Amino acid sequence: MSLSTLFSERSFEDLPCWRDDDHLAAFTAFRRSAFHILAKPYRSGALGVDFSAFSEAYDEARTISPPNRLQARAFFERYFVPATITAEGGGPGLVTGFYEPQVEASAVRTKHFSVPLLARPADLVDIDDANRPGGLDPYLAFGRETPNGPIEYFDRGEIERGAVAGQRLEIAWLADKVDAFFVHVQGAARLEMTDGRLCRVTYAAKSGQRFTGPGKILSEIGEIPLQEVTMQSIRAWFKAHPDRVDEILWRNRSYIFFCEAAVEDVSLGPIAAAKVPLTPGRSVAVDRLLHTFGTPFYIDAPSLLAFDGKPFRRLMIAQDTGSAITGPARGDLFAGSGDAAGEIAGVVRNAADFHALIPRALVSGANR
Numbered sequence: 001m002s003l004s005t006l007f008s009e010r011s012f013e014d015l016p017c018w019r020d021d022d023h024l025a026a027f028t029a030f031r032r033s034a035f036h037i038l039a040k041p042y043r044s045g046a047l048g049v050d051f052s053a054f055s056e057a058y059d060e061a062r063t064i065s066p067p068n069r070l071q072a073r074a075f076f077e078r079y080f081v082p083a084t085i086t087a088e089g090g091g092p093g094l095v096t097g098f099y100e101p102q103v104e105a106s107a108v109r110t111k112h113f114s115v116p117l118l119a120r121p122a123d124l125v126d127i128d129d130a131n132r133p134g135g136l137d138p139y140l141a142f143g144r145e146t147p148n149g150p151i152e153y154f155d156r157g158e159i160e161r162g163a164v165a166g167q168r169l170e171i172a173w174l175a176d177k178v179d180a181f182f183v184h185v186q187g188a189a190r191l192e193m194t195d196g197r198l199c200r201v202t203y204a205a206k207s208g209q210r211f212t213g214p215g216k217i218l219s220e221i222g223e224i225p226l227q228e229v230t231m232q233s234i235r236a237w238f239k240a241h242p243d244r245v246d247e248i249l250w251r252n253r254s255y256i257f258f259c260e261a262a263v264e265d266v267s268l269g270p271i272a273a274a275k276v277p278l279t280p281g282r283s284v285a286v287d288r289l290l291h292t293f294g295t296p297f298y299i300d301a302p303s304l305l306a307f308d309g310k311p312f313r314r315l316m317i318a319q320d321t322g323s324a325i326t327g328p329a330r331g332d333l334f335a336g337s338g339d340a341a342g343e344i345a346g347v348v349r350n351a352a353d354f355h356a357l358i359p360r361a362l363v364s365g366a367n368r
Contacts, residue, residue, distance in 0.1 A: 003362050004047040006328050007083035015082055015298050015355055017313045023072035026315035029279040033294040034061040036276050042293040049292045053359035080357035085329045093329025095301050097348030098186055099341035100269045103179050105172040105191040113173035115180045120205045120257040121164050125150055142208035153207040157250035171201055171258055178238045181249055184256040188270035190263060190337055201258040202270045209253035211323050217251050231346030269337055272320035280336030281307060285320035290328050293318050299331060301352035306344045329354040
């Protein structure tokens with residue numbers, strides 16, 4: 001596998017404010033992946049960053065624990081070479097933000113808590129080229145098993161109108177349909193249960209249809225100008241138009257199913273696609289088909305101030321993905337858990353330059 005021509009080799013001195021970053025925080029996130037891959041290696045992305053080339057870096061990461069930022073920076077400089085990624089169309093890349101909502105929930109349905117989060121139904125099956133019937137939308141990665149083979153699964157509107165009722169799929173009940181929708185969007189949530197427990201739900205599967213964001217819909221019908229679409233403006237519109245919530249949400253046919261998970265460390269996010277807990281401000285979701293999980297990315301987004309009031313220039317570790325995260329210079333930054341993280345994630349939509357840290361073995365002349 002050869003390295004894509006979308007990568008242009010750089011030096012660390014070329015990265016804006018590289019020396020000012022907290023490389024120890026990034027190393028800690030990277031180290032989590034180093035231990036996970038002992039059980040199951042990551043798949044190499046199509047851009048040619050071969051997973052096996054990380055072996056030396058992972059081996060050392062498992063045996064050391066740098067006590068300071070300087071030694072952590074030296075670790076990354078020792079094993080990697082920065083390479084700028086050319087975005088589609090030649091312009092800058094794009095970053096958005098995501099977070100883990102924290103909401104009140106009940107283990108049983110009540111008058112107040114009446115909106116369910118559902119587990120994966122038994123008749124929901126994975127679809128691939130081996131079992132895809134002729135005529136089924138090639139996009140669909142999930143379907144409904146029938147005696148005659150898989151068909152498209154029920155969509156959001158059908159499910160919320162009762163298509164899977166009676167299967168005892170309810171994990172927990174929320175008080176607000178919009179809160180539940182944003183749990184679906186984020187793919188995980190911490191649940192403050194009415195009995196005092198702190199629980200978590202994470203992504204298990206989806207109905208399979210394409211995601212259509214409410215912001216795009218509200219912009220297209222003239223309700224919110226596109227440049228003003230944020231999670232906060234969408235929530236405000238729903239609050240002002242409670243009679244139209246279903247009308248808008250059901251136009252997003254995709255529906256998410258969940259599984260229960262423990263909250264073992266309140267400082268970390270859920271276990272995501274790379275099978276390690278997400279680190280607030282250091283984990284990034286990328287296009288899984290193109291990139292290799294565990295790859296460090298130095299992301300330069302000078303117009304992004306939401307995280308700490310300073311231009312965003314941080315070393316991030318690729319540890320998640322998402323259906324809307326497509327393209328070589330596209331990332332979704334994990335902001336953390338709870339309302340404060342949501343306030344950050346909800347406004348992130350900024351141009352960014354992406355610099356992948358490529359294992360030295362893959363870069364011509366890097367070992368000189």
